[in-house]
Structure formats: C-alpha cells, structure tokens
Amino acid sequence: MSVNEADVRYVADLANLELTEEERAHMVRDLNSILSYMGRLNELNTEDVPPMAQVSERFGVDTAKQGSERFSYASREDVLEGLSTSLPHEKALANAPDADENFFTVPKVIER
C-alpha cells in the first residue's frame, strides 16, 4: 500500500496536525519507506493467533473470570476521593495558557 499526498493530508487532519507543504513532502517519503518495511508482517500466518491487547493479562490475573471481572483487583469503591484528593481548582488551572478564575479560555468553538 503506497501513500500519496492526499493520504498524508487526510491523516494529518485526523491527527490535528497543520503540516507545511515541505513537511507533507517529507512525510510522503518517510511514511512510504517505513510502511513498506512493515509490510513484511504479511509473510506470517496469524489466522488462529489472538491479538495481545493487554500485557497484564498474561500473569497475575484470574483467567477463570470473564471480561472486566478479571481486572477487579484494579478497581475500587466509587467513593469521592477514595484514592487521592482531587486537585484544587487553582492548581488545575495553573498551567493554562489562558484562563479566568473558573474556566480554560479557548478560541470560539462554533463558527457563525
């Protein structure tokens, strides 16, 4: 599968990256080179192989349990501040590029 400039534009839109024309040109070249190398995975027959979605699933987990039950050791009671104290408001806003006392301030969301 080879990648052209239209593909790069499309993916950049998905990734919310405003690439310059020069960046797009480099990206076409780099992506093609890397993706064609990745194509060698097709040499392998993986029909009956399960995907490894969770590393932790392979150990320490009770495989007799199903679904999210398996990870019950990682869950807790739904209690306010049961695990740690919430960030105070000012701290949460402290790194904001733009904020008032209550909200993060951003450019307008809805175009009219």
Add this chain to the structure above:
Amino acid sequence: MDLSTLNVDTAREAVQLRKTTAMALVESFYEKIQKEDGLIGAYLTLCKERAMAQADRMDRMAAEGKTLPPLGGVPVAVKDVMCTAEVRTTAGSKVLGNFIPPYDSTAVARLEAAGAIVLGKLNCDEFAMGSSNENSAFHPVRNPRDPSRVPGGSSGGSAAAVAADMAVVTLGSDTGGSIRQPASFCGVVGMMPTYGRVSRYGLIAFASSLDHIGPFARNVKDAATVLRTIAGRDPMDATSADIPVPDYVAELDKPVRGLRVGMAKEYFGDGLDTEVRSAVEAAIQKLAQVGCEVIPVSLPHTEYAIPTYYIVATAEASSNLARYDGVRYGYRAKNLRTLSDMYRRTRDEGFGAEVKRRIMLGTYVLSAGYYDAYYLKAQKVRTLLTRDFEEAFQKVDAIVTPTSPTAAFKLGEKANDPLAMYLADIYTVTADLAGIPGISVPCGETREKLPIGLQILGRHFDEATVLRLAHAHQQSARAA
C-alpha cells in the same frame, strides 16, 4: 570528593556516619554539573531548593543518630518524562516547555520516601521517541565517553549523568530499548523491569502497553537497591502488578552455578559488529566458566519485531499524544482564529519532526481500512513473539544477547534516515513487546574505547535471576 567512587551504599553510609553531610554531597554534584554539563547536556532542570530541603532532612536524621532510610542522602536524578510536583517537567518537548506538574510520579515519590535527593530532571528524546537523544527539543546529549558521539536514547541524559558522575543513580524509561541501549552506549548498568513491576503513574505516556520505568547505575547492586525501592503495586496504576517485591539485593549473591543461559541465534546474525560479537561471546564464556550452562535457543519471529513495535508503539503514541491540544496546559500557538486552528497549529509548531512522524504513522495504522492490516496484525505477531520467549524459557532461565548491534554512533550519523535509526533497536524491542525484564551491563570496549553492552533477558517477574547473572558478570569482569 571523588564522586566516581560513590555508590548507593557508600554515599548513604558516609552521611549516616557523618563522615560528610548530604548537603556537602549535593553541593559537590552541583559543582560537577556546573563544570561539565555544558558539554554533556544531561540536565534540563536543576531543583536545588528541593534537593537542599531533602539533604537537610537527611542530615538532621543522621545528627539525631536515627537510621537513614535505604537511599538516605543519595543524590539521584530523573528522566524528564516523570512528573515532579512543582518542578518543571518537559518530556524533552516544547509542547511542555513550561509545564509544572501538580503531583509527583509514584517512582519519584518512592525514591524520596527512601531518602534519595533528586538533583534535577534529565534530558531525553522528545516524548521518549528516539535512540540517540538527538530529538530533544532543547539540545542533544553527548556521550561522556566520546562527546562526538550519541549517548543513545531516549534516556540519554539518564545514562550520561551516571557515566559522568553527575548523579549516583538515575531513573529512565524504556519503551523499545530506551534504558538498555543508552546504558550500553555509555558503559553503565541499565535495567528494565517486567511490565507492571514499577508503577507508571506520573510517567508521561508514550506507548501505554510498552512503557517501563527503570534504574541506571554503575553497579548492578545499586540498580537492585533502586528497583527494590520503586517496584510494587500502586493503586494509582491499574496495570501495576499485584505481585510481591523480592529483596533483589539479597538475591544477588545467590550462586549462578547451574543456571541455564540461552544464546539466541537470531541475535548473532548479520548486522552485528564484529567487536561487539567478540565481547559478548567472551562474556558468555565467562558465565560458562562460573558454572552456567550455555544452551542454544531460537526466537524465530525476531525479524518481525521492529515492524511490530513501530506499528504498536506509534498507534498507542498517536492516541496518548492527542491530549496535547493547547487547552489546559503546555504550548499554545499564537494569533489563532478558530479552535481548529489552535489544535492544528499548536501541535504542528509544538511537536518536533520525529514525534510528528510517529503520530502520523500511528494515526494511519489505526485509521479505517488499515486497522486490520496493520494494528491488528501487529498485535497478533506480538503474541507470536511472546510465545517465542515463553517456549525458550522452558529450556533456559535467561537469554543473553548483545544490547545493540554497534557501539555508539556519531552525532548526526543517522539523523536523516529514520528507518536506519529504528533498525538499531533490533535487540531491545522484543523484550518490551513481550513485557519481560532485561538488563544491559558493560562488557568491554571497542578498539576506539567505546563501551559495549551485554543484555540479559529473563522471565516475567524474574528480575532476581537477571540481576544475579548481571552481578556475577560484573564481579568476574572486575576480577579480571
């Protein structure tokens, strides 16, 4: 004070017995950093107030005759991907150039609870993406053993700081080799524990199923001490394992006689530098001489590790880095017209070239129409790679390989060929994909006096065996 003679035990003991003060140690390290880090570039931020406050605490304890905690008075430093409360944390990126975290990562909190003194934050490749520390948005790191060469990456600063005596031990992170490879290039010990052994809470995420935190040190014993301190279940990280932490230090001196050590033929094929091969083969010979049984094994899917890694890691990264949008923290572009403008320009201006390349790759392999062909396929190959290890570990207790096909390369040498840079990770990515632990220990030098690293891989949660073998190797190498 000769900082190169300090290790965790001697530093702590000196403070405990009041042969020196923690404050004096801290001052010596800052003096060294002041004198030499201009060339090396290991540090991005120094946190002097925090360091002095901790040093003072330790000195008071010693003065009152109280027993210091296990890392009491020991100057350490931490890769800038781990959050430190109220101390700038950048992940090596412009996007977080002025970010001040409101909390500590668990690993840092545990180090400080054990009395360690955090001197500062260490330089790294941007968002931990790179194998040379040339991708830092601020400045590259130079290899203390040869400043015209890279220290390796992405934890280049962490490796260099230990190699240049600018900290006694440091913490780094490893997603595709980023602890082991720089340890190998800089001639120090670098350990990556099993996935889930150390909490990732407060680690700025690159690839959530591949990220690990681990120690750098001059000695395996120091690495074991630090690991014992930071490992263990953390309720703040759901993927941290609920498995007891052994006393890794006590395990070190157990005999290695009778341990079965595997040599995987796929790690000794083409592309391996001859000097690296000789040094690693000699080290394996030494292990045989002290009573290990060396057994040939095969990890047949090794050649598919790099494509698998770069699909899985970039896919996860594209998701993890979506949060950098200019809204709540970090860089925000100027002269914005719309919200979309803010997202797109903030990210394009804030991220470096390698990060953007990986976000693009990751977005592509997850996008509709390509998900099955790339991401799903890679996750299946990941299972095959892990099964290779599980089968091998039925015959052997550890697998020894070179850490990297070559010694440290020159700055700029691979900068224009991303694929060539990726291929250098060939011996390290497999462990990240399988979630197994691995360590790199120095095992000689090239003719040009560049360090060579021996990698030892072990079973899930069997850091004890890995450390034991590494310690035995280091002892016999020093006795020689």
